[in-house]
Amino acid sequence: MPFLDMQIIINSVVTGSIYVMIAVGLTMIYRVLKFANFSHAELVTFGAYTAYIINVSLGLNLFYGLVVAFFLTGLLGIASDRLVFKKLRSKGSSVISMMIASIGIGLVVRQSIQEVWGPQIRWYEFESKTYELLGGSITMLHIYIIAISTAIIFLLHFLFTRTKLGKAMRGVSDNPQLAMASGIDTEKILLWVWFIGGGLAGIGGVLRGADTRLVPLLGWEVLLSAFAVVILGGIGSFYGAILAAYLLGFAENFGVVLLSELSISTGYRPAIAFIILILVLLLKPWGIMGKKEEGS
Amino acid sequence: MILQVQDVEKSFGGIKALEGVSLGVEENTIVGLIGPNGSGKTTLINVISGFLKVDTGRVYFEGKDISSLLPFEIARLGICRTFQLTRIFRGLTVLENMLISSNMQKEGLWQLFFNRKKMILQEKVDERAAYEILEFLEINHLKHEYAHSLSGGQQKLLSLGMALMADPGIVLLDEPVAGVNPTLANKIFEKVKLEKKKRTFLVVEHNIDILMDFCDMIYVMNKGKIVASGKPEEIQGNETVIDVYLGG
Amino acid sequence: MIFDYLLDTLIYIGIYAILAISLNLEAGYTRLMNFGKVAFFAIGAYTSTLLSIAGMPFIVGLIGGIILSALLGLLIALPTLRLRADYLAIVTLASGEILRLFFLNEQWLTDGPMGIRGIPQPMYTVFEDNYIIFYALLVYGILLICYIFAEKLINSPFGRTLKAIRDDEDAVQVFGKNTFNLKIKVFVISSCMASISGTLFAHYLAYISPDMFFPSLTFSVWTMMVIGGTANNMGVIMGAVMIQVFERGTRFLKDFVSLPVEPYNLRIIIIGLLLILFILYRPDGMIKEKKSKGRL
Ligand SMILES: Nc1ncnc2c1ncn2[C@@H]1O[C@H](COP(=O)(O)OP(=O)(O)OP(=O)(O)O)[C@@H](O)[C@H]1O
Ligand SMILES: [Mg+2]
Numbered sequence: 001m002p003f004l005d006m007q008i009i010i011n012s013v014v015t016g017s018i019y020v021m022i023a024v025g026l027t028m029i030y031r032v033l034k035f036a037n038f039s040h041a042e043l044v045t046f047g048a049y050t051a052y053i054i055n056v057s058l059g060l061n062l063f064y065g066l067v068v069a070f071f072l073t074g075l076l077g078i079a080s081d082r083l084v085f086k087k088l089r090s091k092g093s094s095v096i097s098m099m100i101a102s103i104g105i106g107l108v109v110r111q112s113i114q115e116v117w118g119p120q121i122r123w124y125e126f127e128s129k130t131y132e133l134l135g136g137s138i139t140m141l142h143i144y145i146i147a148i149s150t151a152i153i154f155l156l157h158f159l160f161t162r163t164k165l166g167k168a169m170r171g172v173s174d175n176p177q178l179a180m181a182s183g184i185d186t187e188k189i190l191l192w193v194w195f196i197g198g199g200l201a202g203i204g205g206v207l208r209g210a211d212t213r214l215v216p217l218l219g220w221e222v223l224l225s226a227f228a229v230v231i232l233g234g235i236g237s238f239y240g241a242i243l244a245a246y247l248l249g250f251a252e253n254f255g256v257v258l259l260s261e262l263s264i265s266t267g268y269r270p271a272i273a274f275i276i277l278i279l280v281l282l283l284k285p286w287g288i289m290g291k292k293e294e295g296s
Numbered sequence: 297m298i299l300q301v302q303d304v305e306k307s308f309g310g311i312k313a314l315e316g317v318s319l320g321v322e323e324n325t326i327v328g329l330i331g332p333n334g335s336g337k338t339t340l341i342n343v344i345s346g347f348l349k350v351d352t353g354r355v356y357f358e359g360k361d362i363s364s365l366l367p368f369e370i371a372r373l374g375i376c377r378t379f380q381l382t383r384i385f386r387g388l389t390v391l392e393n394m395l396i397s398s399n400m401q402k403e404g405l406w407q408l409f410f411n412r413k414k415m416i417l418q419e420k421v422d423e424r425a426a427y428e429i430l431e432f433l434e435i436n437h438l439k440h441e442y443a444h445s446l447s448g449g450q451q452k453l454l455s456l457g458m459a460l461m462a463d464p465g466i467v468l469l470d471e472p473v474a475g476v477n478p479t480l481a482n483k484i485f486e487k488v489k490l491e492k493k494k495r496t497f498l499v500v501e502h503n504i505d506i507l508m509d510f511c512d513m514i515y516v517m518n519k520g521k522i523v524a525s526g527k528p529e530e531i532q533g534n535e536t537v538i539d540v541y542l543g544g
Numbered sequence: 545m546i547f548d549y550l551l552d553t554l555i556y557i558g559i560y561a562i563l564a565i566s567l568n569l570e571a572g573y574t575r576l577m578n579f580g581k582v583a584f585f586a587i588g589a590y591t592s593t594l595l596s597i598a599g600m601p602f603i604v605g606l607i608g609g610i611i612l613s614a615l616l617g618l619l620i621a622l623p624t625l626r627l628r629a630d631y632l633a634i635v636t637l638a639s640g641e642i643l644r645l646f647f648l649n650e651q652w653l654t655d656g657p658m659g660i661r662g663i664p665q666p667m668y669t670v671f672e673d674n675y676i677i678f679y680a681l682l683v684y685g686i687l688l689i690c691y692i693f694a695e696k697l698i699n700s701p702f703g704r705t706l707k708a709i710r711d712d713e714d715a716v717q718v719f720g721k722n723t724f725n726l727k728i729k730v731f732v733i734s735s736c737m738a739s740i741s742g743t744l745f746a747h748y749l750a751y752i753s754p755d756m757f758f759p760s761l762t763f764s765v766w767t768m769m770v771i772g773g774t775a776n777n778m779g780v781i782m783g784a785v786m787i788q789v790f791e792r793g794t795r796f797l798k799d800f801v802s803l804p805v806e807p808y809n810l811r812i813i814i815i816g817l818l819l820i821l822f823i824l825y826r827p828d829g830m831i832k833e834k835k836s837k838g839r840l
Contacts (some may be wrong), residue, residue, distance in 0.1 A: 242646055278623060403721070
């Protein structure tokens with residue numbers, strides 16, 4: 001195939017690495033609290049701009065920005081739960097109310113960011129050399145993105161399989177009722193889910209911002225892809241999300257080349273995730289690694 | 297046989313909830329289904345009503361294989377059910393709940409705008425039928441209350457009323473009198489008995505005494521299997537049944 | 545002058561009230577989460593614009609938009625309405641964005657980002673000087689029809705079953721109702737009504753461009769419904785009045801006082817906050833759903 005070259009593979013892995021970071025929190029919250037959290041997009045944006053303060057306003061290395069973005073975005077995740085979602089839960093509000101509220105939160109956060117930094121495009125400040133790799137080119141930034149994401153995936157794997165906290169998190173997301181019945185403090189675990197999931201979204205935002213540019217719509221632009229990853233991977237499935245993230249990364253990068261080969265505007269790139277999403281819903285609505293839910 | 301279940305298997309992941317279940321229900325009878333918690337009674341009701349698909353096996357209603365039909369298609373053939381955890385339409389009034397369950401009133405848009413006469417006529421007929429049932433269940437005074445404002449027992453009565461309102465050939469009742477006071481429970485079964493002329497009942501119930509009084513036939517389930525069946529007096533002394541209930 | 549401004553505001557209120565009523569049918573009464581309302585609004589706007597520019601009369605454009613909206617509604621509804629409620633939210637949101645990309649990228653048809661100017665206005669030559677008065681009457685005539693239609697629909701066996709589906713869809717099937725079918729019907733009807741609103745919008749402004757159809761329009765309509773009174777048609781009209789007066793008020797205010805924040809940002813932030821606060825503390829909105837006395 002003419003366009004299945006090394007460059008597409010490199011780009012796909014980079015895209016996939018970013019999507020994993022964004023999708024992990026989204027899929028966990030989706031599973032545990034059973035609602036699609038549309039404000040996840042703004043956690044991503046928030047992380048990106050937090051790192052911008054550290055990196056550009058304070059002139060420090062972007063790595064510090066990454067770390068600060070993780071913590072602050074994690075805290076924003078917790079805050080959104082404490083201030084809104086937890087209250088709705090305790091009132092027994094429906095999943096639908098939560099989705100509407102998440103839209104509200106997203107609007108507030110995104111427009112506040114736009115108020116502070118304006119709608120203009122911004123960039124981080126860092127240098128990134130380009131290297132040759134098997135006929136494609138890869139930048140130092142891409143290597144970092146892949147390395148950071150891979151390291152975090154392994155950390156998460158360790159967290160979920162070896163630690164008490166991680167096992168409890170999976171327990172809660174697998175079967176919240178059972179977890180509660182077996183004495184796990186669900187609300188406490190939930191705080192960690194928001195913190196880690198939110199923090200990773202923040203990291204995803206920084207990586208995405210470094211790879212492209214910063215705009216207040218940064219997170220919103222990847223939200224559809226993130227949902228496609230979550231649903232393709234199976235809601236709540238960590239390993240499914242990883243697989244789906246790389247699959248979608250590939251589909252998008254391959255698809256863009258395909259679009260230009262067919263002389264269709266590459267402006268349709270977001271439609272690729274959409275088509276995949278629709279296909280999944282038609283063919284395998286519970287995803288590649290999710291559990292098929294049945295009955296009541 | 298109005299209803300026939302043949303070698304039905306159903307598992308959830310590793311749990312076998314139904315294992316080779318077969319049973320038959322004669323027309324115009326009341327058939328009881330008993331068994332300890334988790335023995336698969338609700339699962340069987342779910343399978344018959346189409347809420348769960350069988351893994352293997354068949355369900356026949358009036359000779360027709362219904363095992364692959366959707367719940368609403370099965371309902372249209374004349375099978376109506378209630379839920380163990382009462383499910384009513386909370387945001388509608390008691391009367392509206394009853395009217396929803398009428399099979400006669402259609403939701404068609406054509407008649408709504410171009411044949412209102414017919415619609416309103418049917419509505420009146422349905423309302424009268426609803427009042428009659430509500431009257432009997434002694435909740436007619438609540439007809440304009442929101443269903444969610446009813447007590448648990450009243451909600452159970454309402455859901456029974458809705459099932460009768462649907463005028464089905466067979467009603468599957470999943471613990472219709474759990475949490476209802478004994479006098480009323482008896483009364484409900486009296487009503488079911490009266491209705492026997494018109495339709496068939498399959499009733500899941502933990503209260504064995506009440507089943508003994510009213511059932512024509514009883515099936516006993518344990519761990520996903522039918523372990524005994526027979527007339528109430530046959531079941532009463534059956535060793536397996538005593539084992540199941542006392543031995544756990 | 546001030547009279548024209550008032551009429552102008554009234555026309556906007558009318559157009560959005562139609563949109564809000566249509567959202568109320570699907571989301572308020574049936575709880576179908578349409579987060580892509582703007583798609584159907586845009587279809588109405590673009591279809592009738594293109595048809596009338598091609599020389600067709602207004603009524604043909606109006607009906608053309610309705611038909612296309614119905615088709616798009618079906619296309620979205622068929623794969624999604626069988627699945628969990630929140631998938632519809634994701635798919636509709638995405639559809640709105642993809643459609644906007646279409647209007648942006650297909651320059652041959654829509655002039656892309658430049659938008660289309662000089663959209664013919666129905667019966668302009670007849671009324672000329674008093675055109676705005678005529679248009680206000682036209683909008684309110686159609687609003688009245690939509691309102692009566694919606695009320696008839698809701699206070700009927702059809703509407704009753706929709707409300708039952710909202711409470712517990714599975715349980716409705718026990719009574720032999722094909723809930724999938726009913727959901728499709730109400731979704732398509734709502735989509736058609738949204739298209740009418742879009743057509744009125746385009747011919748009033750006589751100019752449309754893709755950046756008028758951002759997702760924030762959808763959420764503005766959601767806010768009208770949530771604060772006005774979900775599942776109450778009078779309530780959502782009230783909501784439309786409030787949000788429109790607020791939106792146009794802040795625009796108007798900008799000319800007289802200098803706010804420390806960008807009015808556009810402030811507007812969106814307040815809309816977001818209103819959504820959150822109402823969902824949290826006043827989920828029924830200002831006017832509660834009417835209780836039916838059982839008479840048609
Ligand atoms: N949707 C489901 N998913 C997974 N397991 C299920 C599901 N429904 C039932 N089960 C399991 O199947 C078995 C049978 O359950 P079922 O509800 O049919 O029992 P039952 O006889 O109705 O009990 P009870 O008297 O408590 O109502 C149980 O072990 C239960 O945990
Ligand atoms: Mg049961």
